[in-house]
Every structure is written in structure tokens, then in C-alpha cells.
Amino acid sequence: MPIISSFSLLLQFYMNIKMNFPKFSWILLSMFIIFNDVISSVVSSDIDCSLFDDIKIDTTTTSSHHQFSFFNQNLVKNTSFISAGFSSCTSSCVTSKSSILNLAKNIETVEWIKRLRRKIHEYPELAFEEYQTSKLIRNELDRIGISYQFPMANTGLKASIGTGGAPFVALRADMDALPIQEGVEWEHKSKVAGKMHACGHDAHVAMLLGAAKVLKSREHCLKGTVILLFQPAEEAGNGAKRMMEDGALEKVEAIFAAHVSHQHPTSVIGSRSGPLLAGCGFFRTVISRNQGHNADAMLAASAAVISLQNIVSREANPLDSQVVSVASFNGGNDLDRIAESVTLGGTFRAFSNTSFYRIRQRIEEVIIQQASVYRCSATVDFFEKEQPMYPPTVNDEGMYEHVRKVAIDVVGPNNFKEVPPMMGAEDFSFYSEVVPAAFFYIGIRNETLGSIHTGHSPYFMIDEDALPIGAAVHATIAERYLSEHE
CATH class of the missing domain: 3.40.630.10 (Zn peptidases)
Structure with a gap:
């Protein structure tokens, strides 16, 4: 921004004149006032504050420089010129929405x-x-x-x-x-x-x-x-x-x-x-018929699916949203024989850790105990090593x-x-x-x-x-x- 660069050089020049040749510094004061009107119309609140990093302003006044107290205390701090320059750097950091x-x-x-x-x-x-x-x-x-x-x-x-x-x-x-x-x-x-x-x-x-x-x-x-x-x-x-x-x-x-x-x-x-x-977990179970028993893994798995649906509908607080869904059921492709095992799986979800881990516990209990009713055994995998459950x-x-x-x-x-x-x-x-x-x-x-x-x-x-x-x-x-x- 050339105007801002010019301003910074001019300001530094003014401060040097003020310190070393105070009798002539009033000439530059008028230049600042004119320059103020120019840059106020072209500088936005998005001014790059880094341009001012090296500029040091001494706003103190002494008895020999009373004629400059207006510039030091008012122009530097309050005029639109400074609000377009130094003050805008501060305000753009404090009120950063538009910037x-x-x-x-x-x-x-x-x-x-x-x-x-x-x-x-x-x-x-x-x-x-x-x-x-x-x-x-x-x-x-x-x-x-x-x-x-x-x-x-x-x-x-x-x-x-x-x-x-x-x-x-x-x-x-x-x-x-x-x-x-x-x-x-x-x-x-x-x-x-x-x-x-x-x-x-x-x-x-x-x-x-x-x-x-x-x-x-x-x-x-x-x-x-x-x-x-x-x-x-x-x-x-x-x-x-x-x-x-x-x-x-x-x-x-x-x-x-x-x-x-x-x-x-x-x-x-x-x-x-x-x-x-919601917290989210997945499960997969394999239900197998026990050897030596006239058991039906397909029937046991079907009963487990129905019982899993009761976890939410009959056990959960209706004001505490929860989900248990069986999304996969596989008993093989043979149409003329009873399956030795059935694999099923799905997902469960809840909005509190207490409800989430209670559902996890109940899924395992329901599957294993329902399988045992039909003289089958079951294992349940929650994939906690490969894919941790989302809280x-x-x-x-x-x-x-x-x-x-x-x-x-x-x-x-x-x-x-x-x-x-x-x-x-x-x-x-x-x-x-x-x-x-x-x-x-x-x-x-x-x-x-x-x-x-x-x-x-x-x-x-x-x-x-x-x-x-x-x-x-x-x-x-x-x-x-x-x-x-x-």
C-alpha cells in the first residue's frame, strides 16, 4: 500500500524533526492534517498493521513544546487519520469480523x-x-x-x-x-x-x-x-x-x-x-449349533434378532433416544439343510455414555442367552481393537x-x-x-x-x-x- 508506506516515512521524518529541530516541526503538522484527509478516504479497516511495527510515537509533552500538545495528545490519538492507520490496526484485531x-x-x-x-x-x-x-x-x-x-x-x-x-x-x-x-x-x-x-x-x-x-x-x-x-x-x-x-x-x-x-x-x-x-458401535455374532443336540442355529439367530429389538422398545427410557439395528444376517446358501452356524451383525447408538455402554452390555447378554435357549452357542465381537466405538x-x-x-x-x-x-x-x-x-x-x-x-x-x-x-x-x-x- 504505497500511501501507507509514504505515511510511515513521513511520520518518522516528523518525529526526527520534532526532536532535533522543534522550531520547524510546525511546518510538518500542516502536512499531516492534509495527509490525514487523503488516507482516511482510501485506507480500509483491513490495513496491514505490520507496516507500523517499527514506528515509535512519543506522545509525551514538555514545557518547551506546549504548542505541539494538541498534535501529540489529540491528533495522534483521536483523528480520523490515526483511526485509518494505527487505531485501525488495534480495532481490526479487537473487532475482527469484517476483516x-x-x-x-x-x-x-x-x-x-x-x-x-x-x-x-x-x-x-x-x-x-x-x-x-x-x-x-x-x-x-x-x-x-x-x-x-x-x-x-x-x-x-x-x-x-x-x-x-x-x-x-x-x-x-x-x-x-x-x-x-x-x-x-x-x-x-x-x-x-x-x-x-x-x-x-x-x-x-x-x-x-x-x-x-x-x-x-x-x-x-x-x-x-x-x-x-x-x-x-x-x-x-x-x-x-x-x-x-x-x-x-x-x-x-x-x-x-x-x-x-x-x-x-x-x-x-x-x-x-x-x-x-450419537455414540456409535458395531457388533457381529456367530451363533452355532452345539454338537450332540438337535439344535437349529437359524431359529436361534432369528429369536436373537427379535429379542435385540426389545432392548430399546422395552428397556430404554423413551426420552433417551437409542438405536439397535440388525443390518446383516447370513445363514449360508444351502436350501435343503439346516445351517451349522449363522452370522448376524449391526449397529447400536445412544446420546449418553451411560446408555451407550448399557446397550453394548445388553446386546451381548441377549445374544448369548437367547442362543442357549435353543441349545446353541454364540460369540460376540464389537470390533474394539480394529475400530473403536465412537462415544x-x-x-x-x-x-x-x-x-x-x-x-x-x-x-x-x-x-x-x-x-x-x-x-x-x-x-x-x-x-x-x-x-x-x-x-x-x-x-x-x-x-x-x-x-x-x-x-x-x-x-x-x-x-x-x-x-x-x-x-x-x-x-x-x-x-x-x-x-x-x-
């Missing part, structure tokens, strides 16, 4: 975020295989000038922006794709057969990189350290745990994350305090309130919605068990574009207009959290 949003919606930044998302979308990678995605993220962080720790959880990484000291606040994006063949025909369709970003994780990465770029440009405003977590294997259910084992939450006091949602119009933010997403995702009340206030400031009160709990699950829940956390949605629904399909659909797509909004909300959440917890 951050304008940076995120800058045409070049928007196009950059879109390019990143499209490139990631074209080359989707499954859980713990996100090698190229991780490389792309690292390359962009290098270009921006952000340091990071790699690897974490095999392909993940942890970046940091700010002072390097407390407080520490984290933002998280997941980056794995799904084993789905994309059905959307468009220019940037997946180029990898049988793999697709059908849940929006490509958008999550792009939005967090956008936030990283904005925060780096405003690093002088940060009153602590922002941690950026690029996490693998959300869909596998153990990416978050692996990240934490590698130190992702070290020193972190709070963590936030977003997920795109086809249920909300583009850029509408949604969240709630307390339980937001419920519970938003901390204070962190939710922080998200709500930021969202209202950025997108307006009509574009923030308090949403009901959903039976979906998220491995962000592992973070929320350790530190205060808030998870929120950003709408991508746009009927005109065909962005109407649920996640995990081969026709899933997003409205990219949500990307800069997501970047701005991320960045504002982090910067404001640091300011409020300084």
Missing part, C-alpha cells in the same frame, strides 16, 4: 480454496492412505510460511500459528475419502475408481487451509497459538485417537471442528449445546456459545440455527472427551446445483460458495477464543 470475512472472500483466496478442494476431490484417498492429500497440505503450509509437525497418525499433521505460547486452541479437519464410486458427472469428478469424497472431507481440508492463510496474515493479532489438525481416518473411527496418541492435543485448551451439511442452505451455520451426535459427540456449553456468537457475527442471526441431535456419529467425539469442544455444521444445500444428497451418497456434492464462509468462521473462532482467554 477476517473480507480476507476469506477475497477473489484470489476464494479461487485458491476452490482449487485445493477440487484437486483433493479428484484424487480421494481412504483411511490412513492420505499420502498425496497430506503432501498437498504440507506444500501449501510451506508456501504460506506455517510450521508443522509430521507425521502424526501415519498421514496426519499438526500445524501452529501465533505466538507459540498459551493459550492454545485447536481447529480440526478430517481428510479421508470413502470406498464409493462417484456418480456425479462434472469436471472434477474422482479420477480414482471406487473412491470418492462423498462426505465432504475435501471441503473440510480446503476450509481449514483457507483459515490458515487468513490467520497467518493476521498473526500479529493472535494472543496465543492456533493449532491446526489435519486428521486421517475419521471414517475408520480411530484417526482421532491415533492423533491424540501422537500429541495432537498437547497444551490444547479447546477444540473446534465443522462438517458440511446438505440439510442446511449454503453457509448457514448449525449447532447445539450438549449431545449433538457421543457432546458440545461443551461454553464452546457452543462461542461458536454461536461468532457465527451470528459472521453470517448474521438469520443464518444460525440451533439444530436437533442426530443419530450420526463422528470421531471428533474422542477429542470432546478430553478437552472442551464444539462441533458445528455449515450448510451446502443448493437445489439449483443439485447439492441435495446426503453424505455417503455417490451423488453427494457441495456448493463451493460455503468454502470461504467456513474459512472465515474457523479463523474468527480461533482468533476470538485467544483474545477472550488471553
Whole structure:
């Protein structure tokens, strides 16, 4: 900004004249007053404060310089000239809504975020295989000038922006794709057969990189350290745990994350305090007929299925939403003989840890005891080694309130919605068990574009207009959290 550079040189020149040749400094005073009117009309609140880092202003007055007290005490502190310069640097850091949003919606930044998302979308990678995605993220962080720790959880990484000291606040994006063949025909369709970003994780990465770029440009405003977590294997259910084992939450006091949602119009933010997403577990059982008995494993398995449905309908509090669903039943392909064994499996979900683990216990009891009634035996596997059960995702009340206030400031009160709990699950829940956390949605629904399909659909797509909004909300959440917890 040439005008600002000229101003800084002029101001330094004035201070030198004032100190060494006080009799002539009044000449420059008139120059400042004129210059004030010029730059007030061209400088926005997004002024780059780093231009003023080396300027030192002494506003003290002495008896021999009373004629300059007006300039020292009023012009320097209160005129529109200073509000366009020094004061705007301070105010833009304190009231960062418009500054951050304008940076995120800058045409070049928007196009950059879109390019990143499209490139990631074209080359989707499954859980713990996100090698190229991780490389792309690292390359962009290098270009921006952000340091990071790699690897974490095999392909993940942890970046940091700010002072390097407390407080520490984290933002998280997941980056794995799904084993789905994309059905959307468009220019940037997946180029990898049988793999697709059908849940929006490509958008999550792009939005967090956008936030990283904005925060780096405003690093002088940060009153602590922002941690950026690029996490693998959300869909596998153990990416978050692996990240934490590698130190992702070290020193972190709070963590936030977003997920795109086809249920909300583009850029509408949604969240709630307390339980937001259910705890989720899976089970598989093999019911076998005991030798030496006239037993029927098919009958025993059928009775187990019916009994499993009674866990929720007859045992659960109707005001405490829970689910037990049998999704698979396999007794073989023979039509002329009784099966030796039957394999069945499914999922269970609940919004509190107490209900969740009670359901787990009851599933095992019902299956084993129901099998024994029909002189069969059973084993139950909950996949706890391969795929840990997701606990419920519970938003901390204070962190939710922080998200709500930021969202209202950025997108307006009509574009923030308090949403009901959903039976979906998220491995962000592992973070929320350790530190205060808030998870929120950003709408991508746009009927005109065909962005109407649920996640995990081969026709899933997003409205990219949500990307800069997501970047701005991320960045504002982090910067404001640091300011409020300084």
C-alpha cells in the first residue's frame, strides 16, 4: 500500500524533526492534517498493521513544546487519520469480523480454496492412505510460511500459528475419502475408481487451509497459538485417537471442528449445546449349533434378532433416544439343510455414555442367552481393537456459545440455527472427551446445483460458495477464543 508506506516515512521524518529541530516541526503538522484527509478516504479497516511495527510515537509533552500538545495528545490519538492507520490496526484485531470475512472472500483466496478442494476431490484417498492429500497440505503450509509437525497418525499433521505460547486452541479437519464410486458427472469428478469424497472431507481440508492463510496474515493479532489438525481416518473411527496418541492435543485448551451439511442452505451455520451426535458401535455374532443336540442355529439367530429389538422398545427410557439395528444376517446358501452356524451383525447408538455402554452390555447378554435357549452357542465381537466405538459427540456449553456468537457475527442471526441431535456419529467425539469442544455444521444445500444428497451418497456434492464462509468462521473462532482467554 504505497500511501501507507509514504505515511510511515513521513511520520518518522516528523518525529526526527520534532526532536532535533522543534522550531520547524510546525511546518510538518500542516502536512499531516492534509495527509490525514487523503488516507482516511482510501485506507480500509483491513490495513496491514505490520507496516507500523517499527514506528515509535512519543506522545509525551514538555514545557518547551506546549504548542505541539494538541498534535501529540489529540491528533495522534483521536483523528480520523490515526483511526485509518494505527487505531485501525488495534480495532481490526479487537473487532475482527469484517476483516477476517473480507480476507476469506477475497477473489484470489476464494479461487485458491476452490482449487485445493477440487484437486483433493479428484484424487480421494481412504483411511490412513492420505499420502498425496497430506503432501498437498504440507506444500501449501510451506508456501504460506506455517510450521508443522509430521507425521502424526501415519498421514496426519499438526500445524501452529501465533505466538507459540498459551493459550492454545485447536481447529480440526478430517481428510479421508470413502470406498464409493462417484456418480456425479462434472469436471472434477474422482479420477480414482471406487473412491470418492462423498462426505465432504475435501471441503473440510480446503476450509481449514483457507483459515490458515487468513490467520497467518493476521498473526500479529493472535494472543496465543492456533493449532491446526489435519486428521486421517475419521471414517475408520480411530484417526482421532491415533492423533491424540501422537500429541495432537498437547497444551490444547479447546477444540473446534465443522462438517458440511446438505440439510442446511449454503453457509448457514448449525449447532447445539450438549449431545449433538450419537455414540456409535458395531457388533457381529456367530451363533452355532452345539454338537450332540438337535439344535437349529437359524431359529436361534432369528429369536436373537427379535429379542435385540426389545432392548430399546422395552428397556430404554423413551426420552433417551437409542438405536439397535440388525443390518446383516447370513445363514449360508444351502436350501435343503439346516445351517451349522449363522452370522448376524449391526449397529447400536445412544446420546449418553451411560446408555451407550448399557446397550453394548445388553446386546451381548441377549445374544448369548437367547442362543442357549435353543441349545446353541454364540460369540460376540464389537470390533474394539480394529475400530473403536465412537462415544457421543457432546458440545461443551461454553464452546457452543462461542461458536454461536461468532457465527451470528459472521453470517448474521438469520443464518444460525440451533439444530436437533442426530443419530450420526463422528470421531471428533474422542477429542470432546478430553478437552472442551464444539462441533458445528455449515450448510451446502443448493437445489439449483443439485447439492441435495446426503453424505455417503455417490451423488453427494457441495456448493463451493460455503468454502470461504467456513474459512472465515474457523479463523474468527480461533482468533476470538485467544483474545477472550488471553
